[in-house]
Amino acid sequence: MDMVVPPIGEVDLGQVFRALADPLRRAVVVELAADASDGERACSSFPMPVAKSTKTHHWRALREAGLIVQRDAGNGTFVRLRRAEFEQQFPGLLATLTALTR
Amino acid sequence: MDMVVPPIGEVDLGQVFRALADPLRRAVVVELAADASDGERACSSFPMPVAKSTKTHHWRALREAGLIVQRDAGNGTFVRLRRAEFEQQFPGLLATLTALTR
Numbered sequence: 001m002d003m004v005v006p007p008i009g010e011v012d013l014g015q016v017f018r019a020l021a022d023p024l025r026r027a028v029v030v031e032l033a034a035d036a037s038d039g040e041r042a043c044s045s046f047p048m049p050v051a052k053s054t055k056t057h058h059w060r061a062l063r064e065a066g067l068i069v070q071r072d073a074g075n076g077t078f079v080r081l082r083r084a085e086f087e088q089q090f091p092g093l094l095a096t097l098t099a100l101t102r
Numbered sequence: 103m104d105m106v107v108p109p110i111g112e113v114d115l116g117q118v119f120r121a122l123a124d125p126l127r128r129a130v131v132v133e134l135a136a137d138a139s140d141g142e143r144a145c146s147s148f149p150m151p152v153a154k155s156t157k158t159h160h161w162r163a164l165r166e167a168g169l170i171v172q173r174d175a176g177n178g179t180f181v182r183l184r185r186a187e188f189e190q191q192f193p194g195l196l197a198t199l200t201a202l203t204r
């Protein structure tokens with residue numbers, strides 16, 4: 001089941017920058033953005049050496065910033081980049097982020 | 103007298119995003135970036151409807167993110183964008199920010 005995300009038009013640039021300010025969250029976005037096929041990935045496949053509650057917080061911050069969608073499959077949670085909508089709302093930001101974290 | 107700023111190489115992208123997450127700070131940067139002459143401006147010329155201590159905090163966040171330099175002239179504080187150095191460290195970010203806040 002897909003988890004709730006805000007309509008992309010309601011996402012504020014401040015939220016996006018707050019989400020990207022954290023290095024673990026930034027690494028997730030850069031890694032997802034590098035996969036041009038926009039495939040779905042298990043959330044557990046991202047290294048996050050933090051407590052479960054902190055992980056939950058990180059994923060929520062990314063959802064609320066319009067950067068990802070998540071699907072709870074019962075046996076795990078899966079994530080993909082919300083690339084097209086995000087790019088429409090914040091053109092160029094993903095490309096700049098990717099270039100800056102190379 | 104110029105106020106202390108970090109060497110640009112010590113500025114982390116997370117700090118930059120944290121600084122730009124705030125709408126007042128973002129507005130200052132966008133306004134400074136729009137002036138291609140990189141002229142110095144009185145800090146008081148930026149509308150900041152907040153307490154003095156909050157203003158101080160905002161200016162410090164921008165300094166520590168490598169975005170500005172400030173000069174205390176006794177009769178006021180002046181600011182300019184640290185454009186060349188910032189652009190060298192974070193290429194494309196100012197242009198993307200400007201485009202996104204149009």
